[in-house]
Amino acid sequence: MGKDHNSIGWVHCCCLFPTDGVNVLADSLLIRSDDVCLLRISAGNGEGPSPCPELRELSVITSSPLVEFEETIGNFKSSAARLAxxxxxxxxQTVLLTGDVLEGGVTRAAFCLLVDGFRVFIVSDWCSTAEPQFRADFETRLRNCGAIIVSSRQVINEMAAQCQDSDLRFSLSQLI
Known part of the structure; x- marks a missing residue:
């Protein structure tokens, strides 16, 4: 952590199998609620991150911290440092990332966090895009920088599978 954002550093790589526009890992995702930070990002239009009630509910159920972050327009280096x-x-160490993708904020955030050594999972169905054709471009850019794209169902199922608490497992299953 704390690497210079001007250097590439290392990028998290793993074996992915595409299915229905979402990556499926060869092994378990190993997403545990006690090691997850939920991050909602927007690209500095002054309105703040758009709401994602599912992410807020996941934060409440799992007691995982929720960070809502707005980029500083025109000052990527400053935003990257603040985000990290x-x-x-x-x-x-694990970040579940969502946000408004058209302005590129999610891609920039994923890259910064990967450079700093975080495991980054993009929850694709909780990211907002205006047009379906943007989704393919968005997902390609994210895969190229080393992020793992998952669906909310994959995340919730994996968190439930890693959970020892039966009440928490039940609460997570209600989100699907």
């Missing part, structure tokens, strides 16, 4: 600081403060 916000996520580092949560003391979690």
């Amino acid at each position: 600081s916000e996520v580092t403060r949560t003391q979690r």
